[in-house]
Every structure is written in C-alpha cells, then in structure tokens.
Amino acid sequence: MSQRQQNHLFEKTISTQPIYDGRIIKVQVDEVLLPNGNTAKREIVKHQGAVAVIPLTEDGKLVVVRQFRKPLEKAIVEIPAGKLERGEDPLDCAKRELEEETGYTARHYEKLSSFYTSPGFADELLHVYVATGLTKGESRPDEDEFVDMIELTLDEAHELHRTGEICDAKTIVALFAWENRLLRANG
Structure with missing residues (x-):
C-alpha cells in the first residue's frame, strides 16, 4: 500500500508540549487531529536510536x-x-x-x-x-x-x-x- 493510500490513517499534529528533556530521552505530549475530525493526546518518547x-x-x-x-x-x-x-x-x-x-x-x-x-x-x-x-x-x-x-x-x-x-x-x-x-x- 502506498503512502498516498494510507493518508486516511494520518494524524496531524496540532500542538506539542515538551514534558522532559533528559540525557537519553525526551518526552512530549502531542495533540493530534484524528482522521474522523476529533482530537486526541499522544504521549511520545523521543530517542536518538x-x-x-x-x-x-x-x-x-x-x-x-x-x-x-x-x-x-x-x-x-x-x-x-x-x-x-x-x-x-x-x-x-x-x-x-x-x-x-x-x-x-x-x-x-x-x-x-x-x-x-x-x-x-x-x-x-x-x-x-x-x-x-x-x-x-x-x-x-x-x-x-x-x-x-x-x-x-x-x-x-x-x-x-x-x-x-x-x-x-x-x-x-x-x-x-x-x-x-x-x-x-x-x-
């Protein structure tokens, strides 16, 4: 399935709130626009790999x-x-x-x-x-x-x-x- 065919699953980021910026990880809460028009919060851990x-x-x-x-x-x-x-x-x-x-x-x-x-x-x-x-x-x-x-x-x-x-x-x-x-x- 191509990326274009998957667009109906995409969650657009409305805002990002940084929570923690550490030596190994960063934590943020994103508010996203869901494919059905509703919004939701996503807790995300960012890691360098x-x-x-x-x-x-x-x-x-x-x-x-x-x-x-x-x-x-x-x-x-x-x-x-x-x-x-x-x-x-x-x-x-x-x-x-x-x-x-x-x-x-x-x-x-x-x-x-x-x-x-x-x-x-x-x-x-x-x-x-x-x-x-x-x-x-x-x-x-x-x-x-x-x-x-x-x-x-x-x-x-x-x-x-x-x-x-x-x-x-x-x-x-x-x-x-x-x-x-x-x-x-x-x-």
Whole structure:
C-alpha cells in the first residue's frame, strides 16, 4: 500500500508540549487531529536510536552481558547494546558497544535488521548487527555501567529465556535470528 493510500490513517499534529528533556530521552505530549475530525493526546518518547550486537564466537557461542536494569528492579541477560551518539554511524556504534561491554572486537559485521522498539509511544529505532571473527580483549564499560560478560550455547540461551533471565525484545530477536542462521547453515 502506498503512502498516498494510507493518508486516511494520518494524524496531524496540532500542538506539542515538551514534558522532559533528559540525557537519553525526551518526552512530549502531542495533540493530534484524528482522521474522523476529533482530537486526541499522544504521549511520545523521543530517542536518538540505538544498536545491538549479536556476537558469535568461533566455537558457536553467543556473547552476552548480565546487567541490572532499574526499571525491572533486577539483573537480566542481554546482547551488547547502546545508544547512538548524535550523528554517529550505527555500525561505528555497534563496534564501540561490543568492545566496551565485552572486550571483544570483530572482523566481520553483518546488518541483520532495524526495527522500532515500541512504536505505540516511542520513536527509538534499533539497528541490529551480527558480529563474527571475534578477538577477545579487555572490556571498558561506561563509569556508571556494571556488567558481567557471559558466553552461552544456544541451548543455554534458550534456558535463560525460559527462566526469564533473557526477557528483553532485542535479545529474544537475537536468539531466534541466531537459531535461524544455524538452521540455514546446517540446512
């Protein structure tokens, strides 16, 4: 369906009220004109975008980090990821985040996908890369970032998903992308 055919769904912004301007997000409330002529309020989180990396070792393991996530009040296991700096190329960000969080560098990066994490209220676009040809080094997390680096087999990763330690969308997408990659390679 073309953009022109979708115009009947468009919501025109009437006004925008800034609510919060933080280091990672901005929050605003937009008043919009609906296609039926009524108005509505939309609470919107603006985000600069982020990257996530699916690092795969030569011996068939996934490199992940365990990190405390305050909104969840618990530590979870995730693939390495981080926020894009203003004007930063997503691939450069992927390389930086992989090395900072795990110490690994990679010879090869392949873009897997880009997707919006929560389009009902946020504009965050997440770019996901597969990293192979890994070389181990020393991690350098940000000063307010505390992580444990772990290497998992596919079965171990699925078990952590089953128990809820892997519970974020990007890492769940990574698990299925990894499994699909293995199936294609063995298929």
